[in-house]
Amino acid sequence: MSNKILAALIPIMLAVIIWFIPVPEGLAPKAWHMFAIFAATIVAILTQPLPSGAVMLIALCVSIFTGTLTDKQALSGFASGTVWLIFCAYILSLGFVTSGLGKRIAYKMLSLFGGSSLGIAYSLGVSDLIMAPAMPSVTARSGGIIFPIAKSINDVLDSYPGESGKKIGDFLIMVCYQFTPITGAMFLTGMAANPLVGDLAKKNFGLDITWTGWFIAAVVPMLICFVIMPLLAYKILNPSLKRTPEAKVMGKRSYAELGPMSVAEKKVFGGFFLALAGWGTSLITGFSATSVGLALAAYLFATNAVSWKDLLKDHAAWDTVIWFGAIIALAGGLSELGFIKWMTAILGNAMQGVGAIETFVVLGLLYIYLHYLFATATGHVAALYAPFVATAIAVGAPPMMAAICFGIFSNLMWSTTEYGGGPGPIYFAQGYFDRLRFYKINFVLVSVNVLIVFTIGLAWWKLLGLY
Incomplete structure (x- = not known):
């Protein structure tokens, strides 16, 4: 089996499996189907059976022809x-x-x-x-x-x-x-x-x-x-x-x-x-x-x-229009259909008994280091930003502080690996570092940046009145 076929089969199989799993309690079928399409899209971005823009257009068509989103909802991102x-x-x-x-x-x-x-x-x-x-x-x-x-x-x-x-x-x-x-x-x-x-x-x-x-x-x-x-x-x-x-x-x-x-x-x-x-x-x-x-x-x-x-x-500029317009529409569909609210409740229940700032810190660390699973910052943001921020807010973290902080983390996270952001392959391909050494040093530098955000940043945001 060729790599291209495998790269296409993985997201398709994921979509089918999620689609036909019994809908979780408290969630509408359309919301669960939207999640199946969205999850498969993110995985397709990682496996790359086609360029990302093409993957996004296919995802929009699937969402329309399955009745998960209306034409207007599916195209709403391009009006953003x-x-x-x-x-x-x-x-x-x-x-x-x-x-x-x-x-x-x-x-x-x-x-x-x-x-x-x-x-x-x-x-x-x-x-x-x-x-x-x-x-x-x-x-x-x-x-x-x-x-x-x-x-x-x-x-x-x-x-x-x-x-x-x-x-x-x-x-x-x-x-x-x-x-x-x-x-x-x-x-x-x-x-x-x-x-x-x-x-x-x-x-x-x-x-x-x-x-x-x-x-x-x-x-x-x-x-x-x-x-x-x-x-x-x-x-x-x-x-x-x-x-x-x-x-x-x-x-x-x-x-x-x-x-x-x-x-x-x-x-x-x-x-x-x-x-x-x-x-x-x-x-x-x-x-x-x-x-x-x-x-x-x-x-x-x-x-x-x-x-x-x-x-x-x-x-790149025109690809961005397609990419962003589609991802905003898909992410908007998750929110409108109630999936984000449902997921926030699940995460919030898991963090019960933990203080607001402590929960905020734990969620921030998870958000950053989960980027080892992503090959694009945009895909990571589209998939995890809303539920993680929503959970932080639900447990008492100040909304604006949480929103901006996770935005900052959306930048810091991508330099953990050579595949996590656009410049990575260019720098790594020069041959100055083997992969293990590259990862170790990146981990230390990123972690210190994160520590600065959680210390100096929190003090600065307190001074600004964000919490």
Whole structure:
């Protein structure tokens, strides 16, 4: 039996088994059937018999033709502002890449702070941080811009996989990989699944997570993670090359070769600044993050900073529209049909007798480390975010705090493995780490980030009045 056939049979068999299991007490048949379709869809995303977008369209058709969802319900996700917010952010990220502005930022940081191995790490981390609000695709941001520069630095310093990797290569590959979930967690537009978190929080709990609200809640614990993670990685990996004047020279040379900022770069930078201003003042202006995103896209097209033809070639952007529209509709179906409420009651009963904050911590740890079973952050969020947050709220955790915290965890979790997020295969494939060593170091770094969230984060949220 070929791998493709097996990959298709596994989710189909799962759907059939769940579908025909007697419906649990307290749950409507349609809700149970919706769960069967949803569970099979998530498994199909993992086994990949077809590209994810195709899997999603098939799932929507199954939900319609089995009478589980109406046409309107199945297509409701494509009317979600979340889908179009993330699509607009992809348009801006395309501008960063095609104009060269992303590389300019990274080379500038390297020319300023690249004189030591830690300086290189932080310079690339700051570059990632600057681009994070505008580039929700962590694969494009980290894999497409940061990684090639890190690889070039390793080449210049003769630090390749194997023994020479101990000079700086091991360290640089690891920190660049671990920076992206930290920077992504800081912004509602920092990772593709973050707007999905906002959408699920709104539909399931009536919580309106604004761009500003997310940033204020996340900025303190994430900045501390941003500072501590490279220091810890430095301690663990102990790169033998401490001073790196060659990298600083490389940064200056590469930056000089770019010449003055082009007109296209200035236009993209202008759009980036206006978008940040719009998202940051949304509480004052009353414009939603999606409205600001649409205005940003209109500006980029009107000024020709981004070409529509280039956008048509950006498969990831269009795939996102299909993927997100479908997953939002399926997740919405679970909620509307009562499955999330039923599952929350089950989880809540299992956590009886445990304090609200203790339950919150236990659920948070489960949510993060269950990601070893997932190959995509979006699939994980779609499957587990709503029931886990609902359970935390049901046992007494403050709603907004729980909603944003699990949103932060939706970023931190994907760097535990090489398959948990888009940039992982790119970094791991370089050969600097065997799988066991890669997992061990990732586990330590992620766990320290989680500890910071549960200590500094909780203290910060107390100060903000979130609980």
